Amino acid sequence: MEIKVPVNEEMMKEKEVLVASLKKDDTVKSFLVSNELDERFVEQFPYRIQKGLTNMKKCAGCNGLHECRQPNKGQFNALSYDGMLILQPKLCAYASAHQSERAHLKKFWINQMPEHLKTVSIKQIDQSKESADYLRAFAEVTLNLTQPEQGLYLCGAVGTGKTYLACCIANYFARKGQSVVFVQTPGWISKMKGMFNDPDGFERELEMMKKANVVILDDIGAESVTPWVRDELLFPILNERMENGRLTYFTSNEELSSLQDHYAYSSMGEEKMKAVRLMERIKMLSKPVEIQGKNRRFNK
DSSP states (O other): OOOOOOOOHHHHHHHHHHHHHHHHOHHHHHHHHHTTOOTHHHHHSHHHHHHHHHHHGGGTTOOSGGGOOSSSTTEEEEEEESSSEEEEEEEOHHHHHHHHHTGGGGGEEEEOOOGGGTTOOGGGOOGGGSOHHHHHHHHHHHHHHHSOSSEEEEEESTTSSHHHHHHHHHHHHHHTTOOEEEEEHHHHHHHHHTTTTOHHHHHHHHHHHHHSSEEEEETTTOSOOOHIIIIIIIHHHHHHHHHTTOEEEEEESSOHHHHHHHHHEETTEEOHHHHHHHHHHHHHHEEEEEEOSOOTTTOO
């Protein structure tokens, strides 16, 4: 049985006014033309069209996701017709760009990069504002990205931009489709210690460190040294990566000589040969590049 909704004269007038308004709307006109529909379509579905327009017009004058007025950030309901009129959820241009900008992050097996550095690129560095010392390191990094025969050991004082460059390297290879691991070394070691009761998870993490196309150990040398950290964790990873020629990068406040001293002393006392064994792997895997210049954390 057909159910008829009673329509009074006032409602009819409101509908007529709405239909007349919709027929003049540029968005509606464009929609009708692109779908080869005439104005009778507006007369059939004025309220659904109005609902779509109301949602779409929330995007008018928007300058970015930070200004988004939609219930679902970056997503609006577009008028769509495939034999039926529907309101199809779509990403706005800003959300699409944001999604595209972060697509490479799917290539990270482990990612401990700071959030604000997850999309940085070597191309974003304004060379005209950099010192000659920094530009020498910049040139080494740029050359390495195009001819990566081995990784780099980026060393220098606190705040000189080592981690920023390392994140640029990580993002570069991820955008090239390579599997990437980026760990903040002291924090990652603490994480591994906390996984002693999860042997499967521990082994999986270790395998990712060994097998990823590119691994970056940020701030190596800042961790506390124990025989387990040096000989059971770092050494097997770096040894396998060296034997298989897998790209490995490091950042550190320590020069190679002082890093060797760092690993020579642990709770077991002085163990110079074990430090030498580990350092030989680091030297085989990477070329030292000193980064000099201002402390960027306090001179912005």
